[in-house]
Amino acid sequence: MAEIKVPELAESITEGTIAKWLKQPGESIDKGEFIVELETDKVNVEVISEEAGVVQELLAAEGDTVEVGQVIAVVGESSGAQSAPAPAAEEVSAAAAPVAEEGTVEQTSADRTIASPAARKLAREKGINLAAVTPVDPMGRVRAQDVSAHNSAPIAPAAPAAPAKATAAPVQEDGRETRERMTRRRQTIAKRLLEVRQSTAMLTTFNEIDMTAVMELRSRKKDEFYDKNDVRLGFMSFFTKAVVAALKKYPYVNSEIDGDDIILKHYYDIGIAVSTEGGLVVPIVRDADRKNFAEIESTIGELAGKARDNKLTIADMSGGSFTITNGGVFGSLFSTPILNGTQVGILGMHTIQKRPVAVGDNVEIRPMMYVALSYDHRVIDGKDSVGFLKMVKELIENPEDLLLGS
Known part of the structure; x- marks a missing residue:
């Protein structure tokens, strides 16, 4: 197994945004081949894989903020056992059920919330219940930016997800407005x-x-x-x-x-x-x-x-x-x-x-x-x-x- 990490970019740049995944889980990749495009404050940077093999998992979604040194993907050896890797936690669509974090047995409302790994990590650090975070994404996906914007509060032991979702701003259906997140x-x-x-x-x-x-x-x-x-x-x-x-x-x-x-x-x-x-x-x-x-x-x-x-x-x-x-x-x-x-x-x-x-x-x-x-x-x-x-x-x-x- 080989981990794909966000490389050192420049002295003044400590993080970037996943602009586009160039490879998906299950696809083969050669050593030195580009796997992801990162958008930084100044330029876009394409990151290569240091190993040849099969992309096993993507640990961040397009649009997520990632830090220098953060593991964002895993590449494994090309073999029959690895030809059909488990779907990445980041490949969650509006219709798909959220994937539980590795090692988690019980499912709290926060576990059932669709969120990026970066958002979950930040929520744990800040003691924030993900189910109480109002996402900007109209499909309900919680990202690190949403967690940062949320007022810190202790995780409630039994906070149902439904009321939290009810607080989200309604999505415009008449086509008169379009909400678009600024690029980095x-x-x-x-x-x-x-x-x-x-x-x-x-x-x-x-x-x-x-x-x-x-x-x-x-x-x-x-x-x-x-x-x-x-x-x-x-x-x-x-x-x-x-x-x-x-x-x-x-x-x-x-x-x-x-x-x-x-x-x-x-x-x-x-x-x-x-x-x-x-x-x-x-x-x-x-x-x-x-x-x-x-x-x-x-x-x-x-x-x-x-x-x-x-x-x-x-x-x-x-x-x-x-x-x-x-x-x-x-x-x-x-x-x-x-x-x-x-x-x-x-x-x-x-x-x-x-x-x-x-x-x-x-x-x-x-x-x-x-x-x-x-x-x-x-x-x-x-x-x-x-x-x-x-x-x-x-x-x-x-x-x-x-x-x-x-």
Whole structure:
């Protein structure tokens, strides 16, 4: 027999969620073959089996929260005696009777409650009667999250299950509402965004950029650029280069607060926000100051592809000194970006829109983009924030300077 455990993921990650079982009890598995996909705060991780054989038991269900080091499955030798393993405790459907815990003789109301092993373990630790826990799952399955949300109370010796179930909220049958549990990543995004708003003195300053010159240069050079580098010339490389130049002039925008200290970063690892089905992720373009336009575009393309395919690693998203987010790809005209983690600055790009603007003494129709810099006012004053954004504007409006300086 071999136990499948939740592996060490990263220093800051201690638990995950079972996203999808790739093998079921009774199925054979080779050594090194993936058995389960875990969803963590940052990325999804596929776990392999260290032994070949037959999956004997799954000890956690899809959607359950599991901790690093926790046994989540058992793999046995491939033999006739093991070809038809007992059904896993987690494979309990709405119509099936709950499976009793191993070693349990008497059946209390808690035993008859459909619950995950993690929920049962937590209930025992907290002294909570599972039958009294109101599950979020409309099918009545109790999970660890339900136990955590329940007020701790001693287990009653004779608590019937029926009254406890009667307290559950009725399921909507008319189709007007659908209750959906947040994914772990969405929960983490929500938590961290709220923490940022509560723990920083965040302000936002705005400006607008005339995109005429950079669009003309891009149009003129894009074919030659692609033929030479096998990658398309986009706007993100221009903005990344402009941001790096502005960070060098205004170093406190490239810093973070640690207690009573300010840590000034002398490297330029620029996070590029990418929208995925699972939520917003921010992979990092490392050492952007040392990369040319083609290398930046290639790196962004590679990271964006990994994000969409759910193949980003912890290393791809760890660190970062400043972030760029482009709401313009969705048509956003104007927004206030929220700071990313411990960083003190984030640049928001927006959609390009033709507008009448004053050019000298004349009014012309120009392609304009609003840009926003959100910053932590505890570190950055108005002078630096306005100067930083003004420098980004000037560099984008004079893109030859970026090309010559790269």
